[in-house]
Amino acid sequence: MDNNKEIMALQQESIEILKDLQVNTPCDLSKLDLLKKILRFHEHRYYIINDPFISDFEYDLLYNSLKIIEVAHPNLITVDSPTQRVGSSINKSFETVQHLVPMLSLENSYDADDLMDWDRKAKEQSNLSVIEYCIEPKFDGASISLIYENDLLVRGTTRGDGVEGEDITNNIKQIRSIPLSAPFSKYGIKQIEIRGEIVMTKVSFTKYNENLISQGLSPLANPRNAVSGSLRMKDPKEVAKRNLEAFLYHVSYYVLERIPSTANRLPKVGELFDNQQATVNGNQSTVNPFTTHSNSLNLLWNLGFRSPQKEKQVVEGIEEVIKHVHDFELMRDTLPYEIDGMVIKVNDFALQERLGMTTHHPRWAIAFKFKARQATTKLLGVEFQVGRTGAVTPVAKLSPVQVGGVTVSSISIHNKEYIKEKDLQIGDTVLIERAGDVIPQIVKSQPELRTGEEVPIEFPKQCPVCKSELFKEEGEAVWRCVNIECEAQVVEKIIHFVSKDAMDIKSMGDANVRKFYELGLLKDIPGVYTINFAEVATTEGFGKKSIDNLTAAIEASKQQPLYRLIYGLGIRFVGETTAKVLANAVEHLLDFATKTEEDLQKLDDVGVKVAKSIYYFFSNEQNIAMLHQLETLGLQLKNTKKATVASGGLQDQTFLFTGTLSKLKRSEAEALAEQHGGKIVSSVSSKLNYLVVGEDAGSKLEKAKKINTIKIITENEFLELVKEENI
Ligand code: IVH
Numbered sequence: 001m002d003n004n005k006e007i008m009a010l011q012q013e014s015i016e017i018l019k020d021l022q023v024n025t026p027c028d029l030s031k032l033d034l035l036k037k038i039l040r041f042h043e044h045r046y047y048i049i050n051d052p053f054i055s056d057f058e059y060d061l062l063y064n065s066l067k068i069i070e071v072a073h074p075n076l077i078t079v080d081s082p083t084q085r086v087g088s089s090i091n092k093s094f095e096t097v098q099h100l101v102p103m104l105s106l107e108n109s110y111d112a113d114d115l116m117d118w119d120r121k122a123k124e125q126s127n128l129s130v131i132e133y134c135i136e137p138k139f140d141g142a143s144i145s146l147i148y149e150n151d152l153l154v155r156g157t158t159r160g161d162g163v164e165g166e167d168i169t170n171n172i173k174q175i176r177s178i179p180l181s182a183p184f185s186k187y188g189i190k191q192i193e194i195r196g197e198i199v200m201t202k203v204s205f206t207k208y209n210e211n212l213i214s215q216g217l218s219p220l221a222n223p224r225n226a227v228s229g230s231l232r233m234k235d236p237k238e239v240a241k242r243n244l245e246a247f248l249y250h251v252s253y254y255v256l257e258r259i260p261s262t263a264n265r266l267p268k269v270g271e272l273f274d275n276q277q278a279t280v281n282g283n284q285s286t287v288n289p290f291t292t293h294s295n296s297l298n299l300l301w302n303l304g305f306r307s308p309q310k311e312k313q314v315v316e317g318i319e320e321v322i323k324h325v326h327d328f329e330l331m332r333d334t335l336p337y338e339i340d341g342m343v344i345k346v347n348d349f350a351l352q353e354r355l356g357m358t359t360h361h362p363r364w365a366i367a368f369k370f371k372a373r374q375a376t377t378k379l380l381g382v383e384f385q386v387g388r389t390g391a392v393t394p395v396a397k398l399s400p401v402q403v404g405g406v407t408v409s410s411i412s413i414h415n416k417e418y419i420k421e422k423d424l425q426i427g428d429t430v431l432i433e434r435a436g437d438v439i440p441q442i443v444k445s446q447p448e449l450r451t452g453e454e455v456p457i458e459f460p461k462q463c464p465v466c467k468s469e470l471f472k473e474e475g476e477a478v479w480r481c482v483n484i485e486c487e488a489q490v491v492e493k494i495i496h497f498v499s500k501d502a503m504d505i506k507s508m509g510d511a512n513v514r515k516f517y518e519l520g521l522l523k524d525i526p527g528v529y530t531i532n533f534a535e536v537a538t539t540e541g542f543g544k545k546s547i548d549n550l551t552a553a554i555e556a557s558k559q560q561p562l563y564r565l566i567y568g569l570g571i572r573f574v575g576e577t578t579a580k581v582l583a584n585a586v587e588h589l590l591d592f593a594t595k596t597e598e599d600l601q602k603l604d605d606v607g608v609k610v611a612k613s614i615y616y617f618f619s620n621e622q623n624i625a626m627l628h629q630l631e632t633l634g635l636q637l638k639n640t641k642k643a644t645v646a647s648g649g650l651q652d653q654t655f656l657f658t659g660t661l662s663k664l665k666r667s668e669a670e671a672l673a674e675q676h677g678g679k680i681v682s683s684v685s686s687k688l689n690y691l692v693v694g695e696d697a698g699s700k701l702e703k704a705k706k707i708n709t710i711k712i713i714t715e716n717e718f719l720e721l722v723k724e725e726n727i
Pocket of ligand 1: 104105106136137138139140142143195196197249250343362365367
């Protein structure tokens with residue numbers, strides 16, 4: 001699809017259709033095939049080329065109009081329609097199936113000498129003095145094989161034992177960078193098996209782990225494990241949420257339509273083109289795509305696959321290979337996904353065939369492994385840290401060890417379940433992994449190396465800091481210190497209170513809070529406003545200028561809007577958005593002291609759990625006393641903004657922003673909506689009036705589409721809305 005004319009035509013046609021759709025003129029049946037083609041084109045721009053031509057919102061408009069036609073004419077739904085990825089039925093089990101060609105693994109090399117040896121053998125065997133190689137990243141994910149027949153994706157399989165794998169077709173179809181159909185027939189290919197790797201980007205992996213941790217579940221050690229687990233999920237819809245991506249790097253088998261003799265055997269490399277010319281886009285193709293590996297990657301790319309076409313490098317001779325793999329290793333951390341090395345392949349297919357295979361691996365390819373990001377070390381002890389909410393987290397203290405260029409000496413081991421799952425004891429030898437810039441994790445312990453001197457990890461019954469008894473709520477994995485005066489919690493709470501998204505007291509920071517606390521100059525949140533600066537001036541490191549800055553920042557924070565104060569109080573489950581909802585729900589913050597859990601649950605964005613937590617906070621006498629104290633100190637507990645809000649024309653309309661906005665920052669857009677009387681909510685529900693979608697909108701948009709009372713609008717439409725309302 002690199003043909004410029006075709007691209008322009010498809011984009012033009014998209015614009016024409018979108019014009020109609022935006023004035024609510026639906027597409028008719030005659031547009032069915034065109035819509036599918038257009039949607040595939042935009043999926044390709046988005047998922048393969050990473051350069052979308054239209055917004056997600058516009059894509060959704062097109063997608064919905066295809067859906068409308070298909071609902072009216074179900075007999076016209078084709079298996080490769082873009083609508084057919086979603087909604088695959090639950091996988092009952094994954095059938096074991098045989099690969100068309102066994103999936104061999106690769107020989108490994110670790111240094112220049114290994115590569116020189118390998119090259120020497122290949123040269124000897126082929127009688128050549130220099131060999132051309134194609135080098136590409138070794139993607140660190142889970143390998144898969146795909147079969148396309150008559151241009152349609154018919155099967156997707158895990159590697160399994162290399163001979164047989166599991167049929168995971170339904171799940172594979174959820175990965176948007178894998179085309180459901182591709183025009184192989186243009187090349188005379190009737191059936192083809194392609195291999196590749198499914199990966200999860202580092203960003204998606206971090207989010208995935210954060211989500212697991214927030215649910216009290218154990219995080220995974222690396223994106224590879226996250227991918228393997230994801231591919232075997234029972235519900236394909238869950239797979240779709242995991243943001244998996246696919247790189248296809250190897251054609252292992254193909255059957256040609258026009259050479260019947262090849263139909264029941266492995267074709268000879270390039271056979272089609274020895275006998276006849278293929279036609280590409282109706283023109284005679286002059287390039288034989290199956291003569292070299294690099295051409296096969298180009299072919300896959302042109303067919304709409306994400307092959308490492310841009311990442312590959314063709315070089316002459318092993319010295320160039322050695323230089324390139326070392327250069328690439330330096331860039332490793334700049335890639336959005338994990339790679340664990342490079343794969344070097346003999347570029348010429350005819351030469352590949354001459355070199356052949358051993359029983360384990362091809363002689364024409366080798367993996368060059370990068371420096372390990374795993375290391376073995378000793379678990380010396382466990383420290384228990386108390387967070388702002390009183391959560392007690394065990395942190396493993398390790399004998400310091402280098403992993404991928406970074407020294408690691410402590411790692412969070414999350415909770416009791418995690419410790420049990422990984423079978424950790426003090427004194428154990430543990431394998432740790434640092435996946436790129438991702439936080440290090442323990443992969444496993446090595447109980448087989450135990451000497452008998454190891455000690456089980458005992459969870460404290462009392463808070464390690466204030467010694468009060470710890471509690472665990474039912475269904476939660478976390479043990480908590482519930483003493484609100486606990487020193488550790490108090491310090492963390494003050495740090496949160498002054499932080500950027502809360503009261504934003506610049507130049508206060510973690511270090512100063514800790515210092516003032518240790519000096520006895522700060523002991524609770526109201527204390528921020530009564531710090532004895534005369535005394536601070538006598539301590540080292542505080543000049544007049546820094547004290548002036550600090551006092552000015554503290555004074556300025558008194559005017560922060562109510563929602564920042566609410567957020568800064570650190571009430572459990574009350575994030576920024578809920579804080580805004582709360583701020584808008586009352587005239588004065590202390591009004592919450594008279595609200596019941598039921599009252600609270602009526603607010604947008606406030607469920608049973610959140611209501612309980614807010615109620616608990618405002619039922620506590622010490623908290624109420626603290627709020628009175630803050631008011632006396634000059635903080636704003638009244639909702640001064642509410643008066644403005646009340647006059648706004650968007651009064652009581654709820655807004656949610658999703659995706660990346662191009663003109664406004666998220667916070668600016670939210671403030672704008674509020675200035676006009678709107679309310680911000682954080683989740684999609686029937687209480688939502690407007691979902692404003694920017695680029696990369698994800699699950700919120702999907703969810704909103706199912707609730708037909710929600711108005712889905714673009715950023716421009718939102719700006720129009722506030723403008724109109726202004727007049
Ligand atoms: S080629 C017959 N190319 O590495 C050769 N493999 O250790 C087929 N891998 O099982 C493999 N990136 O899962 C090839 N660019 C790449 C690769 C790659 C990752 C994986 C693949 C294979 C394993 C071998």
